[in-house]
Structure formats: C-alpha cells, structure tokens
Amino acid sequence: MTALRWRLVVRSFLIQASWNYRNLLGTGLAWALRSPRPAATTGPDGELEDASVGLPAEEPDPGTPDDADTHWNFNSHPYLAGVALGALHTMEARGATPEELRRFRTALRAPLGALGDALVWVGWLPLSLLLGGIAFLLGASPLVAVGLVLVLHNGLHLWLRWWGVGVGLREGRAVGPALQRANLGKTGSRVRTVGIMVAGIFVGVLGVMSVGVLERPGPFLVGGGVLLTIGVLRGMSLPGPLPGLLALLLLGIGGLLAL
Amino acid sequence: MPIVLFRVDERLIHGQVTMGWGSVLKPDHYLVVDDDLAGSEWEAELYRLGVPPGAEATFLPVEEARARLVQLRDASQVTVLLTRSIRAMARLARDGGLEGVEVNLGGLHDAPHREEVLTYLHLDDEDRDAIRRLLDTGARVSARDLPNTPRTGVERILKSR
Amino acid sequence: MTLVILALLGAWVALDGTAFGQFMVSRPVMSGTLAGWIVGDPLTGFLVGGVLELLFLGGLPVGGVRLPEPGPAAIPAVWLAVGWGGWVGPAAGGALAGGVAVGLLLAWLGGVTVHLQRVRNGRISRAAWARGGGPPALARAQALALLTDGARGLLLTTLGLGVTTGLLLLGGGTAFASHWPLTGAETLALLLAVSALSLGRQVQTAAGGRTRVVTRPLLLVAAGIAGGVLLGLLLGVHEGTEALVLLPASGEGAS
Numbered sequence: 001m002t003a004l005r006w007r008l009v010v011r012s013f014l015i016q017a018s019w020n021y022r023n024l025l026g027t028g029l030a031w032a033l034r035s036p037r038p039a040a041t042t043g044p045d046g047e048l049e050d051a052s053v054g055l056p057a058e059e060p061d062p063g064t065p066d067d068a069d070t071h072w073n074f075n076s077h078p079y080l081a082g083v084a085l086g087a088l089h090t091m092e093a094r095g096a097t098p099e100e101l102r103r104f105r106t107a108l109r110a111p112l113g114a115l116g117d118a119l120v121w122v123g124w125l126p127l128s129l130l131l132g133g134i135a136f137l138l139g140a141s142p143l144v145a146v147g148l149v150l151v152l153h154n155g156l157h158l159w160l161r162w163w164g165v166g167v168g169l170r171e172g173r174a175v176g177p178a179l180q181r182a183n184l185g186k187t188g189s190r191v192r193t194v195g196i197m198v199a200g201i202f203v204g205v206l207g208v209m210s211v212g213v214l215e216r217p218g219p220f221l222v223g224g225g226v227l228l229t230i231g232v233l234r235g236m237s238l239p240g241p242l243p244g245l246l247a248l249l250l251l252g253i254g255g256l257l258a259l
Numbered sequence: 260m261p262i263v264l265f266r267v268d269e270r271l272i273h274g275q276v277t278m279g280w281g282s283v284l285k286p287d288h289y290l291v292v293d294d295d296l297a298g299s300e301w302e303a304e305l306y307r308l309g310v311p312p313g314a315e316a317t318f319l320p321v322e323e324a325r326a327r328l329v330q331l332r333d334a335s336q337v338t339v340l341l342t343r344s345i346r347a348m349a350r351l352a353r354d355g356g357l358e359g360v361e362v363n364l365g366g367l368h369d370a371p372h373r374e375e376v377l378t379y380l381h382l383d384d385e386d387r388d389a390i391r392r393l394l395d396t397g398a399r400v401s402a403r404d405l406p407n408t409p410r411t412g413v414e415r416i417l418k419s420r
Numbered sequence: 421m422t423l424v425i426l427a428l429l430g431a432w433v434a435l436d437g438t439a440f441g442q443f444m445v446s447r448p449v450m451s452g453t454l455a456g457w458i459v460g461d462p463l464t465g466f467l468v469g470g471v472l473e474l475l476f477l478g479g480l481p482v483g484g485v486r487l488p489e490p491g492p493a494a495i496p497a498v499w500l501a502v503g504w505g506g507w508v509g510p511a512a513g514g515a516l517a518g519g520v521a522v523g524l525l526l527a528w529l530g531g532v533t534v535h536l537q538r539v540r541n542g543r544i545s546r547a548a549w550a551r552g553g554g555p556p557a558l559a560r561a562q563a564l565a566l567l568t569d570g571a572r573g574l575l576l577t578t579l580g581l582g583v584t585t586g587l588l589l590l591g592g593g594t595a596f597a598s599h600w601p602l603t604g605a606e607t608l609a610l611l612l613a614v615s616a617l618s619l620g621r622q623v624q625t626a627a628g629g630r631t632r633v634v635t636r637p638l639l640l641v642a643a644g645i646a647g648g649v650l651l652g653l654l655l656g657v658h659e660g661t662e663a664l665v666l667l668p669a670s671g672e673g674a675s
Contacts, residue, residue, distance in 0.1 A: 017439045018565035020541035021378045022369045027545035031558040069549035070369045075270070078442050107305040110273040114309030117274030122626050125444065129473065132449070137652075139661035142466030146453045153444050176304040189312045192626040196637055199623050200644015205652040206612065207645070212658025213605050220606075224613035231620020232638055235628070236283050236406045236478075241488065243618040244475050244524050247611055251521045254607075258514065258599035282628020311628075369542075378535070 001169065008032065008089065008165045012082040025081065026072035029105075032085055033092075071102075075109045077116020079160040084108050086168020087175045094172060104173060111179070119188035120156070127195040128152040130202045137205045203228065262290075262332050264339045265357065265398075267348050268365040271296075271341050272309040272316060275365065279405040280339065281311060288336040289316040292324040292351055293343055321350045328356040345382075345389035349396070358397035364416070365404055376416055379404045387417060423585070425458055426499060427578045430492040434573020437491055438534070439566050446491035448472035448523065455498040463663070464506035465498045467608060468519040472497065474615035475520075476527065478622040489530030490523065492573050496580030497523030503588040504597040512604025514597025518587075520611060526580045533572055541565045 011032040018027045076084055084105065091101060132149035136142060171178045203224075210217045231238065263284045268276065272289050280286075289310055296303050297320040310316045319327070324340075328351070331338060342348045348362055366379050373381040380402050382390075390400055390413065402411040429451065437446040445451060449469040456465015476490045501519030505511050548561035587593050602610065620641075627637035652658065 013441050014439070014562060014566070016442070017562045017569075018541045018545045019438050020538050020545055020565075021375070022542040022546060024368070027548065027558060027561055030553065031555075031562050034553075035555045035559055068553055069546045070371065070373075072549075073368045073370075075273075077274075103299075103302060104305075106269075107302040110270045111305055111308035113270065113273040114277050117278050118311065121274075122278055122622075122628075125447075126477065126622055126626070129447065129449065129477075133470065134648075136466065136470075136663055137657060137661070138655055139657075139663050141663050142453050142462040143457060145663075146450055146466065149447075150443070150445075150450065157443065173301065176301065176308060179308050180304075185308070185310070186312050193640065195626050196623050196640040197644040197647070199619055200641040200646075201648035201651065202644075203616070203619070203641070204645040204648020204650075205657055206648075208649050208652030209657045210609055212660065214609055217609070220609040220613045224616040227613060228616035228620040228641070229638070231617045231622075232624050232641060233620075235621055235624030236279055238617070238621050239407050240478075241528070243478075243615055243621075244488070244527070246617065247475055247614045248521060248524050250610060250614065251517050251524075254517055254601055255521070255596075257601045258596055278625060278628055282625045285628070378538075 004089070005086075005162075005165050005169060008082060008085045008169075009161050011035075012078070012085060012161055012165065015081045015085075016078050023069050023071075023073045024075040024109075025078075026074040027069060029074045029081070029084065029088075030072050033088055072105075073109075074105050076112035077120060079120055079157055080112045080116045080164050082161050082165035083112060083168040083175060083179070086165040086170075087172050088168075090169050090172035096173065100173075108175075111176075115179070115184045115188065119184055119191065120160075123188045123191035123195060124156050125153055127191060127198055130195065130198045134198070134202050134205060137202070137209060261334050261336060262338045262340050262360075264363060265348065265360055266339065266341050266363040266365045267343070267345050267367065268341055269343050269368055270366055271343060272306050274309075275405055276339065276341070277309060277311050277314075281314075283406045284337070284339065286337045286339040287314045288338040289314060290324070290331065290338050290340045291316060291318045291342075292321055292340060292347060293318065294320045294347075297323075321347055325351050325354060325356060345386050345393065349389040349392040352393055352396040352398050355396050357393070359399070361399045361401060362393055364400065364402040377402055377404075377411060380411075380416070382416070390417060422459060423499075423581055426455055426495050426581060427574055429454060429458065430495050430577025430580075431570045431574040433491040433495070434489070434530075434576065435566070435570050437489060439569045446489075448476065448490040448494035448527075451491045452494035452498050452523075455495040456502065459499065459502050461498075461502045461506045461508075463508075464502050464515070464519075465494075467507055468498050468501045468516060468523060469494045471516075471520050471608070471611045471615065472523045472527065474612065475524070475618055477615070477618045478625060487531055487534070488527040489534050490527035491530075492577045493523045493526035493530050493580065495577050496526060496584045499581055500584040500587060503584070504594060507604060511594065511597035511600060513602045513607035514600030516604060516607045516611070517600055517602075518593075518597060522580070522584060522587075526576070530576055533576055537569055537572055540568060544568075 015028040015032055016025050019025050088101060091104065128149045131152060132145040135148055136145035167178050168175055207221060210220060214220065263286060264280055271291055291306065297318045303318045307316050364380055367381050369381045372383040375381050393400055400413040402416055433446050433451045436443055452469015452472065453462055453466045456462040472490045472494050476488060497519040500522050501515045504515035504518055506515055509515060544561050544565050548557040551557040623637050623641055
C-alpha cells in the first residue's frame with residue numbers, strides 16, 4: 001500500500017503537465033492511472049503490495065479514435081487530484097464497470113475543484129502570503145518572510161496530497177462520505193475568515209508604517225482606504241485586470257512627467 | 260429575485276460557481292436540475308461536497324423542477340439553478356417559465372462533434388438547436404464563465420462556425 | 421551567467437504555475453525575491469514582487485480560467501529595478517516604478533502564452549489518444565507538454581531579460597529613473613494604495629459562498645485593521661524596522 005501511495009503522490013505533482021481546454025487534466029489522470037509500475041516495484045516488495053492493482057484500465061473509448069481524449073475529461077484542484085487517483089485505482093481493483101468509473105470521474109471533478117479552490121486558492125494561500133507580508137513589515141528579512149510563506153503554504157499542500165491519495169485508496173467509491181467527515185469545506189470557511197482579519201492586520205500595520213515613513217501619508221491612506229472599500233463592496237464583479245491597469249495608468253503618468 | 264442565476268455548466272457545483280459567482284450573488288441554495296443525478300444518491304453526495312458551508316443543494320428531475328418553478332422563484336431562499344446541458348435548460352423553459360430570464364452558459368467541454376466557441380464552451384448542432392428553443396420560449400442566452408470576465412452574446416455564440 | 425540562472429529560474433517558475441509541483445514559487449513575491457537574491461538585492465526583489473503579488477491578488481485560478489502569469493514576469497521586473505539602483509539606490513522610486521510596469525506588461529504577455537500552451541497541450545494530448553492512448557503514448561504526451569511549457573517559460577523570461585537589459589544599456593534609462601517624480605517610499609505607497617483594490621476584492625471573494633450581508637467582511641477587515649494599527653504602534657514599526665531601515669525616505673523612517 002505504501003509503495004503504491006507514494007507512486008500516486010509523486011505522479012500527482014505532474015498530473016497537470018498537459019492541462020488543456022479539451023480534457024483539462026484528463027490526459028494527466030489517465031497517464032497517472034494507466035502507466036505500468038516502474039521496474040523496481042516488480043521486485044519482492046512491489047509484488048507483495050500491488051499484485052492485484054496497478055493494471056491499466058481497460059476502458060472502451062467511445063466515438064472516433066480522434067476524440068477519445070475528450071472521453072477522459074477531468075478536472076480537480078491539483079492538491080486534491082490524489083483523491084481521484086486513489087479512489088479510481090481502488091475502484092478498478094474492485095472491478096468497477098467502465099460506466100461506473102466514468103460517472104464517478106464526472107461527479108468527482110466538481111467537488112475536488114470547489115473544495116480546493118475554497119480551501120487553498122482563496123483561503124490558505126492568501127493567508128500564508130499575508131502572514132509573510134506582516135512578518136516582513138514587523139522586521140523579518142525578505143528571505144525569512146518568503147521562507148515563512150513557502151513553509152506555511154506547502155505544509156498544507158504536501159499534507160493534502162499525501163492525505164488525499166490515502167483517503168482515495170482506502171475508500172474507493174465511498175470517498176464522498178469520507179471527504180464529508182474530513183470537513184474540508186468548514187475548514188476552508190474558517191481559514192478564509194481568519195484570512196480576512198489578517199488582511200486587515202496587514203493593512204493596519206502598513207498604515208502605521210506609512211505615517212512614520214511618508215512626509216504626506218494622507219493622500220495615500222485615503223486613496224488606499226477608498227479603493228479597499230470599493231474592492232470589498234464590488235468583489236468579483238470588478239474586472240480581473242482592473243488593479244493592474246490602474247497601476248499601469250498611474251505609472252504611465254509618472255513616466256510622462258519624468259520625460 | 261429568488262433564483263439569481265440560471266447556469267448551464269457540466270461541472271455543476273464547482274469553484275467557479277461557488278467562489279466566483281457565489282461571492283457576488285450570495286446564494287444559500289444550489290438547485291441542480293438533472294434527471295440522472297436526482298435518481299442517484301451516491302453521485303449527488305459527491306456533488307454536495309462542493310457546497311459551501313451554510314448553503315444547501317437540491318437535486319430535482321427536469322419535469323418536477325418545471326412544475327415547481329413558480330414556487331421556487333417566490334421562495335425566500337436565494338437560489339442558483341444549474342443544469343448540465345442546454346437541452347435540460349430548454350426542457351425546463353418549455354412552458355415559458357424562463358421568459359425574460361438570462362440563461363448563463365458557463366461550461367461545456369469538448370466532445371465528439373462539438374466545436375470550440377470559447378475556451379470553456381463547446382457546442383454541437385443539437386446544443387445550438389437547444390439554444391434556439393430557449394430563445395423561442397422568451398429566455399435570453401449569453402456566455403460568461405465568471406462574473407468578472409467578459410460576456411459573450413448569443414449572436415456570436417450561434418454565428419461562430 | 422547571472423542572466424542564464426535567471427532565465428532558468430523563469431523556466432522553473434513557469435512550470436510551477438500549472439505543469440509541475442505547484443509549490444507556489446510561481447507567486448511573483450516568491451520568484452521576485454529569489455531573483456533579487458540571485459542578483460544580490462533580495463529587498464528590491466521582495467518589494468517589486470510583493471507589489472505585483474498584491475496587484476494580481478484575487479485572480480484565482482478556479483477551474484482553469486485564463487489568467488495573467490506574474491511569476492516569471494517578476495524576474496525581468498526585478499532585474500530592471502536592481503539595474504536602476506534598486507531600493508537603496510538614488511532613484512529608488514523610478515527603479516520600483518520601472519520594474520513594476522515591466523512586470524505588469526510581461527504578466528499579461530505571459531498569460532497569452534499560457535493560453536497558447538494550453539491550446540497546444542490539447543493537440544498533444546489528442547494525438548496521444550489518437551495513437552491508442554496506451555501508457556507510452558500518454559507518457560510521451562505528458563513529457564512533451566512539460567518540455568514545451570518549460571521552454572515557453574525560458575523563452576518568455578529570456579525575452580523579458582533581453583528587453584530590460586536593453587533598457588539598462590540605454591544611457592537615458594538611469595536618467596529617466598532619476599527624474600521620476602516620487603520618492604521610493606511614495607512610489608511604494610502609491611502602488612500599495614492601488615493594490616488595496618485587489619486586496620479588497622480578495623476579501624469579498626473569501627467572504628463569499630454564503631454571507632449575504634456585505635457588512636460582515638467590512639467589519640472583519642476593520643477589526644483586523646484596528647488590530648494591525650495597535651500591533652504596529654506597539655512594535656514601533658513607524659520608527660522603521662530592521663528589514664526596512666534602509667527606506668530612503670525623508671521621514672523619520674530613514675536612517
């Protein structure tokens with residue numbers, strides 16, 4: 001079990017290698033599941049552990065051969081893709097039908113994306129980044145601050161990969177209730193609430209610092225405050241590149257003045 | 260406006276819907292209209308995993324959802340309604356229940372006979388027929404994956420081939 | 421030699437974004453600080469990368485939506501900023517402004533190349549399935565996609581480094597930077613004030629899901645700000661910190 005788990009965890013790091021608009025990470029998923037075991041695991045160790053599993057899935061590919069790729073459409077948050085890898089592996093070993101495997105894949109891509117986005121991309125990652133920023137503002141060197149972010153973020157990251165493959169392998173098709181018990185959704189929600197407060201702390205410390213450092217901090221504080229409020233009130237209805245464009249506009253005006 | 264979004268998205272309840280649209284629309288109810296899923300508890304259970312804490316998800320067959328559309332629209336719950344196909348949305352709209360409503364095409368992946376309209380939207384002839392049926396019921400149709408990305412109008416969606 | 425290392429860093433950073441690992445060295449504050457460290461000025465790297473980080477915050481990669489790619493872009497941005505003297509130089513404001521502007525433009529260009537890569541990956545993966553989808557074909561597709569993505573990152577960063585090196589060799593560049601109308605601290609403050617917009621958006625996204633009352637995230641942020649102000653005053657950050665003691669400002673933060 002452990003050798004198999006390691007192999008799937010390692011492959012999960014490359015599962016997005018061929019991420020594309022046709023089947024998203026479907027080809028990566030098929031690669032991670034179908035590739036034969038490396039030679040080393042045919043030794044006594046591997047045979048003991050993996051004799052019944054690890055064989056390529058014999059799934060008939062519908063449609064023309066050209067379109068076989070889209071049959072494998074799958075997506076997931078990369079850190080949680082191991083849940084699918086493990087579960088599909090176990091389902092295949094237990095003799096699930098191709099139709100069952102396909103429906104399972106289809107149903108799983110949504111929650112693995114939603115849970116990962118809510119917990120990692122909108123939760124833990126910004127929180128880690130802000131904590132690094134605060135550490136810097138409070139006197140940590142840039143390298144220490146960045147190191148802190150890497151350690152914090154990847155602590156959860158690596159644990160999620162390892163845990164996910166394990167849950168998948170153990171539960172197979174019943175991975176849904178197991179994920180429910182793990183309460184990732186609730187955890188994500190708490191992490192995001194803490195993240196919002198920490199964003200405030202970051203702004204507060206920055207504000208205090210600007211009063212000490214700038215000759216005329218007023219315009220910057222007022223401008224920043226107004227923009228922060230607009231950002232909070234409008235949220236995702238603000239166009240994606242707007243902050244960057246605004247910055248570029250101001251830099252352009254400054255550049256014209258410099259010329 | 261108790262049903263705040265009518266969306267066609269094969270992935271149903273996923274990050275773009277819960278974090279992207281969810282952060283703007285603040286729904287407390289996701290209604291998935293799908294004949295297969297309404298009858299399959301283990302699949303519905305997987306989709307429920309993506310529902311944010313505090314919100315709930317219901318799975319209804321198309322016919323039942325159509326019969327309850329008025330009641331759902333008058334409910335106090337703020338609902339995001341999702342289907343996996345344009346055909347299902349067109350069946351839901353058959354009696355004119357979506358008149359004046361904007362249907363959002365948010366994600367249909369590539370498959371045999373489908374061609375790319377936008378990176379997140381692939382359509383075949385049947386899908387296009389379903390869009391026309393939707394328009395005939397008085398619904399409006401446009402494509403947009405996230406609330407802060409550009410909207411693509413139905414003319415361009417139907418024209419691009 | 422430094423340029424070669426920076427270009428290779430760009431390749432790794434580009435791969436980290438999607439194709440391999442996702443350890444988040446692809447965040448601009450990471451790649452910027454690493455680039456700064458390599459050229460001997462991690463502080464400038466951190467500040468340029470940090471500003472880009474905040475400006476691009478909230479562009480969440482949910483469901484593989486098309487996004488700018490600020491990670492590799494931060495590397496030439498830092499190269500230019502350090503080349504114009506960096507944060508401790510006489511033209512700190514101009515150096516910071518130039519670096520961030522280059523970083524913004526390259527991030528959008530990078531986003532376009534990411535999109536093209538994904539289209540190309542579609543063809544690579546489709547070809548593997550047309551060949552039967554056997555394990556060797558799939559492994560080849562994965563390797564080919566990985567290789568082209570790495571090459572993309574390498575080329576993109578090299579292009580950025582080429583353009584910025586050209587700007588550095590241009591005699592007027594340094595003069596331009598020194599004519600920049602704001603001090604380093606003011607420029608940083610201006611850019612941070614603008615990035616409050618994306619920070620606010622991120623806050624609202626994080627509060628999303630269910631909270632129907634828009635005041636809740638505002639109150640949480642306000643509580644955080646109050647705490648941050650208190651913390652900042654208690655720890656005396658207004659008098660400067662060890663990391664920022666080099667601030668070339670005219671206020672009491674300078675030393």
